[in-house]
Amino acid sequence: MWASIVESLRRRRCSPHVRLAEVGVAKGMKIADVGAGYGFFAFPAAEVVGDEGLVYAIEPDPKRAAEMTKDAEEEGVKNLKVLEAGAEDLSRIATGDVDIAMSMSSFHHFVDHRKALLEMKRIVKPGGLVYLRDIKPGRVFKHGSRSDEFRRTVSHELPNAEFEEDPHYIAARFRA
């Protein structure tokens, strides 16, 4: 209940569809949303990719994963597959299976960043995209990824990743 109020306030501030278009999510694609939470991006992504596409909503917290499964059933969303897993073990997804592996505001939660990045890279097809966007600690967010650490950790596993940042967010794009 509280989560859905927070999500609807957030939706008014930032349209998930606009963000997904910036990332490059499009009709027919296979997407992995790693650390999907309650599905703020995963459900809109399922709408965008349509019946010929698929979204894996990957979330280690059983409560959040169960909530997404329930919502998908209730809303008849058939192209969203919830996987209860952490970013460090995406073994239920085949190598080269997805067009985009994205992580929205979840990177700072990952337990083993190296493993998580290698897994995200593994599941993306050649020419596909690993996209990571995280909050930065500061006046607005109390926690998140520090810019220098984020850049260092990501560049180590995903050389040639391109970064963009503003005062509150940092993002990286890596073409496989």
Ligand SMILES: C[S@@+](CC[C@H](N)C(=O)[O-])C[C@H]1O[C@@H](n2cnc3c(N)ncnc32)[C@H](O)[C@@H]1O
């Ligand atoms: C701030 S929420 C963001 C959720 C969603 N991406 C969004 O934008 O609304 C961070 C999520 O990362 C999840 N998380 C925690 N540890 C994780 C891990 N090791 N791998 C993947 N996700 C993780 C949390 O359970 C939580 O749902």
